[in-house]
Amino acid sequence: MAVKNNRRKIITKKILNDSLLELMQTKPISKITIKEICDLSDMSRSTFYLHYQDQSALLEDIEKKVPEK
Structure with a gap:
């Protein structure tokens, strides 16, 4: 059961990450609301x-996943 819950958590975070990145293509993070992300x-x-x-x-969570150059 723990594996299923962990997988669900990972998928949820990925969807939220992708949503924020998509919104950031059109406006700065300071103008993005939680409601828009949701x-x-x-x-x-x-x-x-x-x-x-x-x-x-x-955004910090997303940045942690990006490898540094």
Whole structure:
């Protein structure tokens, strides 16, 4: 059961990551709302807040996954 829950958590975070990156193609992060991220990812705000404190925390998570050059 733990593996299934972990997989669900990974998928949820990936969807949120992808949604933020898509929104950032059209406007800066300072203009992006949690509601916009949730609407695009088809998730509730409570789901977002289970994983991240705010947009900046989501962006930090994305940046951690990008290898440094």
